[in-house]
Amino acid sequence: MPEGDTVWNTARVLHRALAGATLTGSDFRVPQLATTDLTGWTVRESASRGKHLLLRLAAPEAASDVRHWTLHSHLRMDGAWRAYAPGERWAARPAHLIRVVLRSTPAVAVGYHLHELALLPTAEEESLVGHLGPDLLGPDWDAAEAVRRLAAHPESTIGEALLDQRNLAGVGNLYKCEVLFLRGVSPWTPVGAVPDLAGTVALAQRLLAANRGRWTQSTTGSLHRGGTSYVYGRRAQPCRRCGTAIRKEELGERVTYWCPVCQPAPEPAQP
Ligand SMILES: [Zn+2]
Numbered sequence: 001m002p003e004g005d006t007v008w009n010t011a012r013v014l015h016r017a018l019a020g021a022t023l024t025g026s027d028f029r030v031p032q033l034a035t036t037d038l039t040g041w042t043v044r045e046s047a048s049r050g051k052h053l054l055l056r057l058a059a060p061e062a063a064s065d066v067r068h069w070t071l072h073s074h075l076r077m078d079g080a081w082r083a084y085a086p087g088e089r090w091a092a093r094p095a096h097l098i099r100v101v102l103r104s105t106p107a108v109a110v111g112y113h114l115h116e117l118a119l120l121p122t123a124e125e126e127s128l129v130g131h132l133g134p135d136l137l138g139p140d141w142d143a144a145e146a147v148r149r150l151a152a153h154p155e156s157t158i159g160e161a162l163l164d165q166r167n168l169a170g171v172g173n174l175y176k177c178e179v180l181f182l183r184g185v186s187p188w189t190p191v192g193a194v195p196d197l198a199g200t201v202a203l204a205q206r207l208l209a210a211n212r213g214r215w216t217q218s219t220t221g222s223l224h225r226g227g228t229s230y231v232y233g234r235r236a237q238p239c240r241r242c243g244t245a246i247r248k249e250e251l252g253e254r255v256t257y258w259c260p261v262c263q264p265a266p267e268p269a270q271p
Pocket of ligand 1: 239240241242243244259260261262263
């Protein structure tokens with residue numbers, strides 16, 4: 001599940017493969033960029049902001065008045081970038097999912113099933129990511145600001161508020177479910193009734209940070225198959241803490257997993 005940590009890892013892979021390289025060819029397989037040719041452009045750096053990927057490029061002087069451009073992409077549920085050595089077979093995903101190929105001498109980057117693929121002046125990046133709350137894995141992570149943004153909507157359920165990237169950027173469904181289990185908070189609890197919002201935010205940041213640099217996402221400390229989560233993806237399996245069957249239900253647009261005993265339903269509001 002591409003969440004903030006996966007996107008951070010992807011940005012690092014692209015940075016290591018391409019930073020400083022001059023592109024020897026590009027092949028966009030999306031209508032809005034079909035005629036774009038980045039041959040001769042230089043890759044400056046690759047960065048992530050929440051779940052958004054920002055590949056920052058420098059255009060050759062002759063190509064454009066604007067020198068610094070950003071190739072933006074979003075992985076959503078199913079997107080991925082892979083870096084291959086020149087000549088290596090592109091085996092990660094089926095070819096029909098390819099949306100862009102960036103060739104250079106040291107590496108070839110292939111983007112599969114990317115969303116929101118767009119090329120824009122780097123100076124205008126904020127138009128795409130400026131609405132995001134503090135980035136859990138960003139160099140400027142600001143826990144107090146994330147808490148402030150969450151607390152501004154006390155009536156929202158905490159399950160939905162944690163997924164709202166305007167509050168804090170990087171939490172997806174897996175971390176949402178796991179954080180709330182570990183805090184003993186029901187996903188349906190209104191934000192205003194969560195006992196320790198700052199502690200919840202701090203835990204989300206620690207869980208994402210712990211999974212930087214590896215592709216297996218674990219919140220339990222175990223990297224063994226079937227042992228990497230407490231509740232996420234474990235419907236009807238026994239709770240690791242109390243043995244009760246884990247439940248799965250829809251909350252807003254996403255499904256949520258929780259233990260009805262460890263995460264008791266919120267008290268109904270008093271009339
Ligand atoms: Zn339980």
